[in-house]
Amino acid sequence: MLKILHQIFRTGIVTEPLPQEVEEEIKVVSQALEEAVRRRFHGSLTIRAVDAGSCNACELELHAMNNPIYNCERFGIHFTASPRFADMLLVTGPATRNMEIALKRTYNAMPPPKLVVAVGDCGCDGGIFGEGYAALGGIGKVLRVDAYIKGCPPKPADLLKGILGVIS
């Protein structure tokens, strides 16, 4: 137990107000994000993430948004298991035919008003997987999309920026 406490104090708070490489930009983003979440969602934006055929790289970056360094919860953004509580549906992958029905059902289970954000190059237009019998060619083929976040995969800072874009 002492070791754990020791490690906690040694680590301190690693959450960065801003990743150095995009310093100014993200500083603006994080302040604006907090403000937008506070104003429009009473301080809490709840996201349901659905993988509709991604290669799982986007999922890794969504996880990274939750790590102590990006710590998206400080902006009031958190991920929920139940679509019933979600304000936003974050969808990755080119929308596979085999996920189409599950994706629609998840969307239908959300209370309106609801936002849909397509994540990643393949979420935007199918990316390298294209459009065909198995991949439908982007989330827009299944749901009405409010915003797109490009990148293969988009970095955690890009994700935060993209989320800000849609709620502000």
Add this chain to the structure above:
Amino acid sequence: MDSLLNIIIALLGPDAVRDDDHYPASVPSFLVPRERFIEAARGMKQAGSRLVAEWATDERNMEITLPFKGRDRSVLREVEGVGMGYGIYTCFSLDSEYIIINCRIPVDDPTFPSLTRKFVPASRFERQMRSLMGVIPVGHPDPRPWIKHEDWPEDAYPLRKDFDPSRPMPRVKGEYLWIRAEGEGVYEIAVGPVHAGIIEPGHFRFQAVGEDILHLEERLGYVHKGIEKRFESLSWLDGARLSGRVSGDTTVAHALTYCRALEAMTGCIIPERASWLRALMLERERIANHLGDIGAICNDVAFAFLLYQFSILRETMLRTNDKLFGHRFMMDRVIPGGVSIDITTEGKEDILREADRIKQDFERLVITYDENPSLEDRVRDAGVLSTEDARELGVVGFVARASGIGLDCRVQNPFPPYDRIIPKMTVLNSGDIHARVWVRIEEIRESIRIIYEILEGIPEGNIIGRFDPPSKECTGFAVVEGWRGEIVYWLQSGPNGEVNRCMVRDPSSVNWLALELAIHGNIVPDFPVCNKSFNQSYSGNDL
């Protein structure tokens, strides 16, 4: 002990025709008559080999005589007049040896003897072949589709050449026949495809009594993107990009396996420095994934402290990747002929500095993991995969090594620099969650050592060699040890050198079955942590 090569020659004599257009020559490929296919498989089983992969090809457009010029054509008698018909391929391995055995089957009778009763992994391979290529494994106990969902038209076989992949697939009525359990107190839990966390989709169906799991059945295929078919419409160069997106967490290892198979079939020699840089990226990918997963396993038993600590280390590595290689996961950095980015002297120092820091923090965290009784209580003796089961299922990677099976392609089939910097393999016997974690802890230590050695010994020179795409019919094969385990690619070019078939076998394709077995006798609330300790790829399995 006889080699698989000698066994097949002794067993089938002139009936086994070696394909001279298959590369590398160290992995022989034999064509055998369909009626002796099962005999060959039996010989492989008796020798104690494992089934690495089984797949089908559509070779109706292939020139019948090319690979077998001047040979006894009697082995092809069944497919006279329709090109090469369909090909049924199997790959077996024993220790460091790999061998491919294949037969051709005619278009009007696309059947072949099922290997499922001899080799358990054949079960899903053959269901998939039947679903996507329409070849029928005679004697297979399970006629249900795999990857193909029940609402696809029965006769839609995407991997056939006459299937138009640009056409949307219509939906038909159909029902998946789940395995049922009945009796007093037995109930069912259906989970997925959309899970609670930020993870990939798949469906799990449990039959349970109280908290005890009687049976788990997986149904996957939700992220089937048609990757294998997609390869056929891309150039060989673009194929490398696609292979890097088969499973995003394993982008380096997948692209590397694809490139090695392609380089083998085209005789492309890559510069030594490129090979060392590939190993550097491969080890960095291994460490980053192991770090993330160990943390996530701890989190699944409510020990969030280690999740956060490990995720800081993981993030540190990803940022260094971004700085030095221009991408957090190093996607598209392995390309046919070499690598697309070199490291500078300062880059080297960055990596060394980072390795020192990670090593220090990591060792401190390992002590916390090791000394925590509440953690130990959850990870020991849970999710046990016995050595016998592991062998029967032909599992690979850290799952195999945690269940007493010493398989590691870096040791058994090394490419430079692994022929000089030999990884120490950690093999544990308990097969539980803890064993899978501990194997990965040891592998992080070992990968850090390998990185130090790579940076010390890396030769100077070019990072990319001349690459010419295939110009004739030939096939290439490669295996690479990704962080999950052995990745296999088998590539086939058509008459004009175009992509005819690209077979991908992610470690998950064999390891998923192991989870079904390991969960028996565990309680439902332990499923997430058991699942996480395997952490199989859905995308790599569904393709």
